[in-house]
Every structure is written in C-alpha cells, then in structure tokens.
Amino acid sequence: MTMTMVVWNMDDYPIPDAAGIEDDLGFIRTNIQQVVHRKGFHGWMEIDAYCKRINSDVEEKLSNAGIIYLPSCTRTYMFSGVNKAAPMDMTSILIHSALTNTESCVPLCFVVIAKAKPEGELDRVLKCLESRGHGILLIDPTAITGSFFSVESLLACARVLRPPPPRTDLSQGQEEVEEEDAYKIVDFLEPIRPVKEDRTGVFWDAEDFPFPPFSTPDEIYGKIESALLKRRYTNKPSIWVYLDDDKKGTWRGDVLIGDKKWWASRIYFLPGGGDKAARRIRMANDLLFWIKDSCPYTSTFQSYSILFSDQFKDDAEYAELLNSLALTEACNILSVIPTQDIIIEPESDPEWPGLLIDGGSWLGRWD
Structure with a gap:
C-alpha cells in the first residue's frame, strides 16, 4: 500500500x-x-x-x-x-x-x-x-x-x-555490483549500492578535527584507513569530510571544485555550509542516507558509522536521533568528540588518528 x-x-x-x-x-x-x-x-x-x-x-x-x-x-x-x-x-x-x-x-x-x-x-x-x-x-x-x-x-x-x-528501490535490499568510478564524488545524490561485505563509513568535521597540514587527500585517507584496520574495522572505508564554505586553506579550494576528484581513494570533501549549524545538519543528513543505503534489514553484514564532530553533543534532538538509530537499526555508530584528552596535533602524532578513534564511544550501548 x-x-x-x-x-x-x-x-x-x-x-x-x-x-x-x-x-x-x-x-x-x-x-x-x-x-x-x-x-x-x-x-x-x-x-x-x-x-x-x-x-x-x-x-x-x-x-x-x-x-x-x-x-x-x-x-x-x-x-x-x-x-x-x-x-x-x-x-x-x-x-x-x-x-x-x-x-x-x-x-x-x-x-x-x-x-x-x-x-x-x-x-x-x-x-x-x-x-x-x-x-x-x-x-x-x-x-x-x-x-x-x-x-x-x-x-x-x-x-x-x-x-x-x-x-x-535498489537500496531496499536488492544487491547489485557495478564497476566503481574511482574519481566520482559520492555526495548521496544517488543511492549507495549494497555490497556483500561489512562496510565502514566515516563522517569527519574538518573544522573540529583538522588534518595534518600540507597532506594530500590520498595521504589522509591512508592514515585513517591504517588506523581503522589496526582496530579491526573493514578495509576500504568510505570517508566524507565536511568543510566550512567560507574558509580557505592549502588544499581546500582544490577539493571543492567540480564534480570529479583528482585523487583515487574513497575520501570525499563536501561543503558543510558557512556555520556550525549548517555543517551539523548536512553531516546528520548524509549519515542518515548512509544508514538507509548500507543497513538494509535483509542484510547479514555489519555496517559501521564513525562520526568525528563536536556538533552533536550539546544538541539534545540530534543526540536522541542518533542514539535511537543505534538502538533500533542494524547499524553501529561510534561518536568521537574532541576533548582536551584526545586533541593532539596531527603532525606530532605518528599514529594519528588512532588516539582519536580510541577516545570514541558507541552510541546506544551501555557496556
């Protein structure tokens, strides 16, 4: 009906x-x-x-x-x-x-x-x-x-x-494997096709968690993937990075131009709006689409979502939303919030971002 x-x-x-x-x-x-x-x-x-x-x-x-x-x-x-x-x-x-x-x-x-x-x-x-x-x-x-x-x-x-x-809808359980375009920007305007394996999605607020300076997108991806693999997450994670539209940096202007990327790894830089509220809304919406596409009820595979942001801890409505999803949907959400204990300058930490991941907490869990 x-x-x-x-x-x-x-x-x-x-x-x-x-x-x-x-x-x-x-x-x-x-x-x-x-x-x-x-x-x-x-x-x-x-x-x-x-x-x-x-x-x-x-x-x-x-x-x-x-x-x-x-x-x-x-x-x-x-x-x-x-x-x-x-x-x-x-x-x-x-x-x-x-x-x-x-x-x-x-x-x-x-x-x-x-x-x-x-x-x-x-x-x-x-x-x-x-x-x-x-x-x-x-x-x-x-x-x-x-x-x-x-x-x-x-x-x-x-x-x-x-x-x-x-x-x-394809995202409602029909599994389809198609050739991946390594240079296409995945921005959720199209559904992410289900795959027959566990998968990990990372949502990263680059204003709260700056990247090592002068790093290339492929270098950043490699460091994050390596840290995740050491902690037994799936390989080939997909990483979405949210930038402040109004700020400029060493590579910021390059990664937000056009609908194709010039690097091969699965890291995608997206405009997050001009303020914290806009960035929080965009990140939450993309996370919801990721869960919708990657956590079908018929799947036997695990989906992991890792949220690096300071934008949700003081927002009771979004905190309730994310916790309820972690409790009721077939998904696992790890929230990493910057605190004085885990904020380490990326350039001074050879294991970056391992300590950040270790400082995260699983939503919807009491263990």
Missing part, C-alpha cells in the same frame, strides 16, 4: 493573523487531501506540521484537526519543559521517516509544503529521496497567491518531482 507523509513548514507558510482562522483548522487537512489526491498520491496519508516554535493553543488546534506537530513526537520535546527545545531540522526528519518506515513494501511518498531554495539543503535532500524511489510532491509557498490553503492556490504551485513509485 502506498503511504504518504505530508510535511507543512509553518515557518515558511504561517497561519495568517486574520481573526478567527485559528479557531478551526480542519479545512487545512481537507484541502491538502484534495490537492494530494488530484496529483496522484493515494492511499494512507499522515499530515504533519513543523516549525521552530509553536504556541500551545495552536498545537492543540492542529491536533484537533488531525495534524501532528512533528517535534512533539520526540522525548526531548516532551520533557523539555515550558521553553520547548527547538526541533532538529525538517530535512533530517524527512530522511529519518524514510529510513524508519517499515510498514510498506514501497518507499514512503512525501508531500512537502515549504520553500525549497535552489541548491539549499531541502532542495538537495528532496533530490536524494527522489533518487531512492520516493514519490515527491513539492508545494512551494513562495509563489502562493489567493486564499490561505485554498485548493486552487495550492494546486497552482504544486510540482511533482517524482510520482508515487511503482518499483522497488
């Missing part, structure tokens, strides 16, 4: 201040259902709302209309008191929903009511979901005119990026 998740970003398309419109929000659900059905999305449907902050009265009226306030589903939100914690980014919620949906034999469909800026993270995530077989309907309120949530105004700016999928 086809299942559709509607996500309405209330920060992008807020309820207007017109008197009385908040009294009964049932028309919103009715009109959304009409638009979604007319665009070819049928079957079971859940309608959710998302925003950074919400008034408790509005949340109650949404609930009465059969619309779920998404952040309210997390333990962090439920127990965060009067000043509710700001939720994780909406893009991470979309991927997590795609990852944890096990009630349907076809990929979950998404209807997103939000502003998707070209080359923004929402635009990228929708393309990633589209490539993994998820039906996508985007309603961008930037161009909405007319009455609030009228059927006509929604239809006018509704765009089907991918119709509901009739096929089974």
